[in-house]
Amino acid sequence: MSLNSAKRVAVIPGDGIGKEVIPVAVKVLDAALHQAGLSIDWTWLDWGSDYFKVNGQMMPTDGIAQLSEFDCIFLGAIGDPEVPDDVTLWGLLMPIRREFDLFVNLRPVRQFDGVRPNVQLPDGEHINMLIVRENTEGEYSESGGRSFKGTCREFAVQNDIFTRFGIERITRFAAEAARNRRHKVTSVTKSNGIIHTMTFWDEVVAETMQEYPDIELSKKLIDAAAAEFVTRPQEFDVVVASNLYGDILSDLGSATVGSLGIAASANLSADPNMPSMFEPVHGSAPDIAGSGIANPIATIWSGVMMLEHLNLNKAATSLMNAIEVSLLNPETRTKDLRGTASTADVEHFLLDLLNNS
Ligand code: GGG
Numbered sequence: 001m002s003l004n005s006a007k008r009v010a011v012i013p014g015d016g017i018g019k020e021v022i023p024v025a026v027k028v029l030d031a032a033l034h035q036a037g038l039s040i041d042w043t044w045l046d047w048g049s050d051y052f053k054v055n056g057q058m059m060p061t062d063g064i065a066q067l068s069e070f071d072c073i074f075l076g077a078i079g080d081p082e083v084p085d086d087v088t089l090w091g092l093l094m095p096i097r098r099e100f101d102l103f104v105n106l107r108p109v110r111q112f113d114g115v116r117p118n119v120q121l122p123d124g125e126h127i128n129m130l131i132v133r134e135n136t137e138g139e140y141s142e143s144g145g146r147s148f149k150g151t152c153r154e155f156a157v158q159n160d161i162f163t164r165f166g167i168e169r170i171t172r173f174a175a176e177a178a179r180n181r182r183h184k185v186t187s188v189t190k191s192n193g194i195i196h197t198m199t200f201w202d203e204v205v206a207e208t209m210q211e212y213p214d215i216e217l218s219k220k221l222i223d224a225a226a227a228e229f230v231t232r233p234q235e236f237d238v239v240v241a242s243n244l245y246g247d248i249l250s251d252l253g254s255a256t257v258g259s260l261g262i263a264a265s266a267n268l269s270a271d272p273n274m275p276s277m278f279e280p281v282h283g284s285a286p287d288i289a290g291s292g293i294a295n296p297i298a299t300i301w302s303g304v305m306m307l308e309h310l311n312l313n314k315a316a317t318s319l320m321n322a323i324e325v326s327l328l329n330p331e332t333r334t335k336d337l338r339g340t341a342s343t344a345d346v347e348h349f350l351l352d353l354l355n356n357s
Contacts, residue, residue, distance in 0.1 A: 006041045007310050010070040010275070014048040015088070016284025017294035018076020024347040025299040026074070029307070031354040032319040038312050043070070049080030049088055058091030064099045072306050073277040076299065079284035090142075097135055100274040102267035103166070104173050105133035105246060106305070107281060109233075109253035112262070114328035115337050119230055119256045127257050129236040130181065132174040133246025135267055137166045138197075140243045162197045162242070167204040169270070174240035175212040184216045184237035185209065188225050188245045201242065222249075229253055250281055259336035261295025262327075264302040266309065278306040292342045295334040297323060300350070322353045 013022040026042060033039050045066075047059040058078075060066065067073055073096065078088045096102070111117055111127040121127070143159035171187075178185050187205045191198035202219060209217045220228070222245050228235070229249065233256050241249060254263035263281035280298035288294060301323060307316035326332045332349045333339025341349070 006039045007071040007312070008041045008043065008069070009072045009074050009306070010045055010067055011042050011074045012045045012047050012092075013076040014078045014092070014284065015050070015080045016077055016286050016289035017282075018048070018078070018284055020289070020292070020294050020343055021280065021296040021299040022074065022076040024296040024343060025303045027347060028300055028319065028322070028350045028354065029303045029315070031351050032307070032315040032322070033312065035318060035354055035357060036312070036314040038315055040310075040312075042074075047092060048078060049083045052080075052083055052087070052091065058088060059095075063092075064095060067096065067275060068100070070275045071310060073275050074303065074306060075277055075279035077280065077282060077284040079286070081286050094140065096277055097267055100277070101136060101270040102277055103134065103136050103169060103270050104266070104268040105135040105243075106177075106266045106268060107131040107133060107246070107250040107253070108264060108301075109250065109257055111257045112324060112327040115258045115262070115333070117257050119233060121234055125234040127233045127236075127253075129233065129253060130177055130238045131246055131250045131253060132170060132177060132238060132240045133250065134166060134170040134241070134243050136243075137161045137163060138243035160194075160197045162200055164200075164204055167201055168208045171205050171208040171240060172211070174238050175209060175215050178215045178238040179212075182237040183214060184218070185212075186225065186236055186239045187217065187219050188222050188239060188241040188249065189219055190222050190245075192221060205240065225249065226252060229256060254281060259295065260298065261334060261336040262297045262301065264298050264305055266302065266305040268309070276306075276309055278302040278309070292344065293335050294343050295336050296343055296346055297327070297334075318354065318357060319350075322350050322357075325353060326350055 013019045052058050078093050109129045139160050141161045144157040146156045148154045174185050189198050189202050191202045229252050254260050260282040265281050267277040269276045280302050304316050304320050330339040332341050334341050
């Protein structure tokens with residue numbers, strides 16, 4: 001990790017629209033940094049599905065060791081129609097999350113002025129929630145297997161891994177985040193049906209939350225929570241959820257406020273000496289890749305989260321302000337947000353705004 005000089009960030013555009021939105025994001029981050037008299041030392045890495053097609057692996061064998069030398073990782077998207085999804089995910093994203101103990105996946109869901117939500121809200125109310133997704137255990141596990149392949153007795157077993165340590169630390173993170181917000185945590189569960197792991201989740205969340213008497217805890221089944229994300233999303237503040245439930249609910253949450261095109265995320269390490277990773281929630285979107293219409297805002301907002309993490313706060317603030325201005329009008333919003341702008345239009349608008357501020 002660099003101490004005195006410019007922060008060092010590994011950039012992995014990855015696949016599909018990742019290759020379109022990451023270069024735009026890096027340009028606007030550079031402009032915001034320049035305005036603030038700051039800089040980042042970027043190292044571009046061509047890892048991902050194209051690398052896999054040539055080398056048979058998503059990243060070099062020493063990829064994790066290489067990444068450990070950086071202050072942060074800035075990732076685009078992973079996924080290619082010609083490579084199985086489990087190969088792309090477990091070949092790059094999952095090892096990074098696990099090896100660097102990126103135990104929090106922080107996914108803010110925020111309604112922006114100018115962007116019409118896809119749900120109806122009472123007058124004067126708006127959506128502003130923070131999804132805190134457990135990111136290293138739960139349903140995303142390598143434990144299990146298949147037997148009797150190719151026969152009528154074939155079966156698959158997938159074991160969910162929930163540890164007291166993992167549930168306690170993600171609950172504490174959510175409670176601390178709520179202290180800077182509206183003091184409410186909703187724990188998402190399914191303990192009526194998933195009787196071992198989810199009852200354990202409920203118990204440990206409730207025990208841990210006793211350390212936070214100033215925070216109101218409520219518990220919701222995932223099915224009820226999904227319905228309430230649509231019927232009264234404005235009531236959620238901090239949502240703490242397992243790896244799978246947090247992933248699903250954050251797509252739903254971003255759809256309520258507009259689209260996945262504005263869903264940002266931070267994967268935060270438990271170890272301050274290891275790099276945290278910042279990436280849009282969306283994937284590689286092969287259906288629109290190459291057509292110049294991808295929304296770069298999710299990636300740029302993820303970049304803002306990275307600047308905040310690196311304490312480059314002046315640049316973070318000016319870039320977040322520029323994002324808010326760009327979302328006000330349809331001419332500077334992309335099609336997913338009922339706008340008319342291309343990816344390049346958004347880039348040029350943001351660069352003009354930042355360079356002339
Ligand atoms: N932005 C990285 C990316 O491609 N994400 C899509 C995805 O499928 N992620 C899986 C996950 O977050 O668990």
